Amino acid sequence: MRRILRVLLLAGSAVTASLGIAAASEDPLYTSLGGREGIVAIVDQATANFLADGRIKNSFDNANIDQFKGLLTDQLCAVSGGPCVYKGRDMHVAHKGLHLTNYDFNALVEDLQDAMDSCQLPLGVQSRLLARLAPMQRQTVTK
Amino acid sequence: MRAFLPIVAVLSAFFATGPLNAAESPAASSRRWFDSGKLLATSGVTQIEGAGGGGLAAWALIAGYGTRDSIGLAAHASYVHLSDYDLWSPGLAIGLFDRVELSYARHIFDTRVVGKRLRLGEGFKVDQDIFGAKIKLIGDVVYDQDRWWLPQIAIGMQYKRNDESTRVKLIGARSGDGIDYYISATKLFLAQGVLLNVTLRETRANQFGLLGFGGSKNGGYSTQVESSVAFLISRKLALGGEYRTKPNNLRIAREDDAWTVFAAYFFNKHLAVTAAYTDLGNILFEDNQRGLYLSVQIGI
Numbered sequence: 001m002r003r004i005l006r007v008l009l010l011a012g013s014a015v016t017a018s019l020g021i022a023a024a025s026e027d028p029l030y031t032s033l034g035g036r037e038g039i040v041a042i043v044d045q046a047t048a049n050f051l052a053d054g055r056i057k058n059s060f061d062n063a064n065i066d067q068f069k070g071l072l073t074d075q076l077c078a079v080s081g082g083p084c085v086y087k088g089r090d091m092h093v094a095h096k097g098l099h100l101t102n103y104d105f106n107a108l109v110e111d112l113q114d115a116m117d118s119c120q121l122p123l124g125v126q127s128r129l130l131a132r133l134a135p136m137q138r139q140t141v142t143k
Numbered sequence: 144m145r146a147f148l149p150i151v152a153v154l155s156a157f158f159a160t161g162p163l164n165a166a167e168s169p170a171a172s173s174r175r176w177f178d179s180g181k182l183l184a185t186s187g188v189t190q191i192e193g194a195g196g197g198g199l200a201a202w203a204l205i206a207g208y209g210t211r212d213s214i215g216l217a218a219h220a221s222y223v224h225l226s227d228y229d230l231w232s233p234g235l236a237i238g239l240f241d242r243v244e245l246s247y248a249r250h251i252f253d254t255r256v257v258g259k260r261l262r263l264g265e266g267f268k269v270d271q272d273i274f275g276a277k278i279k280l281i282g283d284v285v286y287d288q289d290r291w292w293l294p295q296i297a298i299g300m301q302y303k304r305n306d307e308s309t310r311v312k313l314i315g316a317r318s319g320d321g322i323d324y325y326i327s328a329t330k331l332f333l334a335q336g337v338l339l340n341v342t343l344r345e346t347r348a349n350q351f352g353l354l355g356f357g358g359s360k361n362g363g364y365s366t367q368v369e370s371s372v373a374f375l376i377s378r379k380l381a382l383g384g385e386y387r388t389k390p391n392n393l394r395i396a397r398e399d400d401a402w403t404v405f406a407a408y409f410f411n412k413h414l415a416v417t418a419a420y421t422d423l424g425n426i427l428f429e430d431n432q433r434g435l436y437l438s439v440q441i442g443i
Contacts, residue, residue, distance in 0.1 A: 102210040102241075103180035110182065113378065123377060124336065130288075131334035137286040143212075 029132070030082035032125040036073070039080070043073045045118050049111035056107045059098050079132045091139040099143045109133075177443045180210035181241070183378055184409045185285055185331075188417050189219040189440055192301050192351060193234040193248025194275045196327075198403050198419050198436055199385040200369035202340045203297035203329040205244045205279055206236035207442050208412045214239055217442035219248075225434040228426060229253040230353075236275075244299070246275035252353045257429060263310070271305040271352050277327075284331045284338075294330035294339075301325075303352035314427075315393045316355025317362050321347045325369075338381070342369040349392050350426055358392030365390045373407075381407045399424020403436060415440045 033039050047069050051057050060068070077084035088094060098104075109130065116126045187204040190196035195206035195217070207215015215238035223230040234248030250271045258267030277299030284295040301323045305311055308319020325344040332338070344367045347356040357363065367390060373383030384404045391398045405419035419436035426432045 101180075101212050103175070103178045103212065106180050106182050106210070123375075127336050127375070128334045131332075132288070134286050134288040134333065135290075137283075 028082075029080035029125070029128050030077065033076070033080055033121065033129065034119075036077060036082065036084075038119065038121075039073055039076045039082070042112075042115050042119050042121075043069050043076065046112045046115035047072070049115055050108060053107060053111055056104050056111075059100065059104065076129070080129060091136055092142075095140040096142055100141050101143050102137070102141055105137050105141050175213055177215070178210055178213035179208040179215075179412045179443050180213060181208045181215070181412075182285060183412060184375070184381060184407075184415075186215065186217065186238070186412075186442070187329075188407050188415055189217055189221070189234060189236060189246075189248075189438060191221065191223075191230075191232065191248075192273045192275065192303075192323075193219075193232075193236060193246040194277055194299060194301065195236060195238070195244055195246075196342075197340065197371045197373065197383065197385050198405050198417055198421070198438065199387045199401055200340055200342050200371045201277070201299060201301075201325055201327055201344075202342070202371070203279060203282075203295040203327040204284060205238040205241050205277070205297075206246065207238035209238050209241060209443075211241040213241075215241075215443060217440055219438055219440040221436070221438035223421065223434065223436045225421075225423065225426070225432040227255060227257055227429040227432060229255065234273075242279050244275070244277040244297075246273075246277075248273045248275070250351070250353060257427060260428070269305065269307050269310075269353050271303055273301050273303045273352070275299060275301045282328075284329055285333070288331075288333050291330075291332070294328040296326065296328050298324070298326045303348060303356075305352055305355055308355070311349075311355030314354060315358045315395050316349055317347070317357030319355055321352060321356030323348060327369075336375040338371075338373040338375070338383070340369070340371040343367070344369060346390060347392065349390065350398060350423075351389075354393060354396075354427070359394045361390065361392040365392075379409045381409075383407075396427045397425045405436070413441055413443060415442075 071088040074084045075086040078086045186208050187195045187202050190201050194201040195204045196202035206217040209215030217236045219234050221232045231251040232248050236246035238244050252269040254267045259265040277297050279297045282293045282295040287293050304320040323344055323346040325342050327342040329340045345364045347364050349355055367388045369387040371385040373381045375381050386402045388400045389398050401423045403419040403421040407417040409415045417438040421436045423432045
């Protein structure tokens with residue numbers, strides 16, 4: 001039983017340590033993404049990737065691409081703690097008609113990761129942004 | 144090995160008949176048997192008993208890259224080279240709808256020179272089959288990033304059947320087969336790039352079942368813990384360590400806890416390689432069984 005406690009204690013301290021890392025790196029994500037300019041570059045590249053991706057490009061058939069880019073920029077800016085307000089429709093309402101699956105959601109994530117790679121963002125910054133976007137799966141994946 | 148082949152045959156038949164080439168179709172409108180839709184590395188690798196996990200520990204992740212609308216497969220071959228023993232293990236796991244995992248692994252345990260000392264012959268092999276089933280209960284390892292308190296949780300079981308049931312009883316085991324039951328909690332802290340896992344296992348297995356089940360010191364089940372930490376170094380590389388407590392049922396030989404430090408590299412969703420340094424402690428009469436663990440996994 002003492003062995004078991006020791007292992008649990010080890011796991012516990014690992015959690016504490018990783019939360020500690022989180023607290024230490026509290027500089028706003030927005031700055032790390034390169035501010036508005038950096039986010040615009042990510043959105044441009046990511047949108048190009050979405051539209052070239054056979055897995056999901058059809059979801060954009062009825063979209064106004066310029067408007068989409070503007071909304072995505074505002075959203076990433078707001079999510080990363082920047083001085084923006086997302087003025088688009090509620091995420092659930094906006095995606096309801098698309099009948100998206102986890103397959104589609106993850107394809108979009110991969111395209112965004114590739115875009116952030118192109119923009120040479122370090123993995124830590126990419127992961128922090130993705131961690132804030134991941135829960136949106138619950139509003140956007142309806143199928 | 145004989146038990147392995149029909150499974151492969153059935154799965155390849157299934158694989159061949161599935162509507163695989165649904166590419167370029169409108170999003171979400173067609174069903175794909177194998178969508179490889181999970182994010183890279185989020186399938187985990189295959190643990191030593193054939194379940195999706197790390198190297199030593201079973202995790203709550205479902206094997207393969209199929210999303211909840213699809214099916215995933217992971218075949219693996221693992222090799223552990225210890226000071227006095229070798230272990231070979233091929234296996235196959237299928238993930239159904241990112242909810243249920245069924246797995247099979249074969250253990251081929253080479254006693255090398257120890258076999259001679261036991262008058263079984265040098266290179267005597269002790270083999271066992273392991274049939275596993277796991278079901279994910281709650282939580283999502285990727286999407287629940289806003290719920291730090293909710294890991295992905297799964298329960299599972301592993302039925303192990305040792306081919307040498309008579310011989311393992313001679314060294315004091317109560318039986319030649321047994322079932323492990325476990326519950327796993329796996330949490331990814333994506334922003335920090337850290338994955339943690341804790342698994343509680345109810346087991347009677349001596350040395351994973353290679354030395355039978357139960358013993359004269361303790362015949363019944365005991366609760367053992369597996370814990371893992373992994374750091375995501377890049378999208379393709381994870382480094383980490385695992386610690387697994389084991390029962391100590393046999394009077395004839397002590398059994399120690401096991402640990403590993405590992406590197407897992409995901410070339411893509413179809414190929415991953417795990418290399419580890421592992422220490423299994425005492426096995427039968429040989430102390431300090433340490434060495435290299437290598438596992439190659441292919442899948443979809």
